[in-house]
Amino acid sequence: MNQLIVKTKNLNFSYTKTRKDIEDLGLEVPKGSIYGFLGPNGSGKSTTIRLILGLLKKQSGNVSLFNKEHTAKTRLENLDKIGALIENPSLYGHLNAVENLKIAANYRNGISLERINEVLEIVKLTHAKKKKVKAYSLGMKQRLGLAVSLLSNPELVILDEPTNGLDPKGIIEMRTLIKELNEQYGTTIFISSHLLSEIEKTCTHVGxxxxGKMLYQDTVKALKQSKGKKMMVDLEVDKFIDAMTVLEELNKENTSLTDEFIQIEVESKTEITTVIDALRAKNIAVYQVSIKNNLEELFLSLTEN
Ligand SMILES: Nc1ncnc2c1ncn2[C@@H]1O[C@H](COP(=O)(O)OP(=O)(O)OP(=O)(O)O)[C@@H](O)[C@H]1O
Ligand SMILES: [Mg+2]
Known part of the structure; x- marks a missing residue:
């Protein structure tokens, strides 16, 4: 069985009484995976990350880390095994990379100068380790932030939109680093993004x-296959038998659900109009049209830059 490094079950959280910001979220990050947590702006990625890390208190549900329930008791032990880069890394501009890492190392136990040099090597900043951080590019700062999170040699690294604001070169460098980290050290990586293309290039798994709701969770391979799939649409009509005949004339694959509902498959939204027009032309009333598997629209919103 595949071991899960992060598992949440029925996780719920609201910032205010008026709405649910995270709703019954079930998330499963297998050991050794690069898990892409994908969602448009404001969908709840950062909130989920804060809940996983215990920076926000969950209101109901479960969080397990490393196969153990994440509680106040296990929190410190768990956090020791996690490196996180959320929002902008807090770095001192007037200090160089080594000095910044030494300060960060002071907050943890037993981090040697050797390890500091190692993490600089991993994030490919050895050449700039004596340079003041205020002279770093955004991409270099982000890599130094990653280096900070790697100091304690974590089993799990959590990165909240690590490529945000980076130029194409910076994005490629970060992507390469993430893959190397995963391949060479077996580190499980949880990375959030609002770009489908980014996740497809980097990740093995996707949620x-x-x-605030998890709409899809699988391997990236399965995601690529399901992207080509058609949409399922439920129609509520009055003259059921007549409607079936019209759909057959249109060569539309259809299934009756009940005496009022018919489910059809369409390739795109425009095809829905064609179907409605054909039904209306035969005086069949259409009371409801609901799109069931609307990954298509979701993917579109995730592809826009
Ligand atoms: N401190 C807060 N107080 C109240 N509402 C908040 C707070 N932080 C986030 N929210 C709301 O919770 C929802 C989820 O926000 P969250 O920041 O988790 O989304 P996100 O997926 O990380 O978005 P982005 O891509 O913009 O970073 C949004 O509707 C947001 O407005
Ligand atoms: Mg966010």
Whole structure:
């Protein structure tokens, strides 16, 4: 059985009484994976990350880390095995990379100068280790932030939109680093993004969140296959038999659900209009049209830059 490094079950959280910001979220990050947590702006990625790390207190549900329930008791032990880079890394501009890492190392136990040099090597900043951080590019700062999170040699690294604001070169460097970290050290990586293309290039697994709900979770391989799939649409009509005949004339694959509902497959939204027009032309009332598997629209919103 595949070991899960992060597992949440029925996780719920609201910032205010008026809405649910995270709703019944079930998330499963297998050991050794690069898990892409994908969702448009405001969908709840950062909130979920804060809940996983215990920076926000969950209101109901479960979080397990390293196969153990994440509680106040296990929290410190768990956090020792996690490196996180959320929002902008807090770095001192007037100090160089080694000095910044030494300060960060002071907060943890037993981090040697050797390890500091190692993490600089991993994030490819050895050449700039004596340079003041205020002279770093954004990409270099982000890599130094990653180096800080790697100091304690974590089993799990959590990165909240690590490529945000980086130029194409910076994005490629970060992507390469993430893959190397995973391949060479077996580190499990949890990375959030609002770009489908980014996740497809980097990750082995994906979870798609919108409005605080997990809409899809699988391997990236399965995601690529399901992207080509058609949409399922439920129609509520009055003259059921007549409607089935019209759909057959249109060569539309259809299944009756009940005496009022018919489910059809369409390739795109425009095809829905064609179907409605054909039904209306035969005087069949259409009371409801609901799109069931609307990954298509979701993917579109995730592809926009
Ligand atoms: N401190 C807060 N107080 C109240 N509401 C908040 C707070 N932080 C986030 N929210 C709301 O919770 C929802 C989820 O926000 P969150 O920051 O988790 O989304 P996100 O997926 O990380 O978005 P982004 O891509 O913009 O970083 C949004 O509706 C947001 O407005
Ligand atoms: Mg966020």
């Amino acid at each position: 798609i969140i919108r409005d």
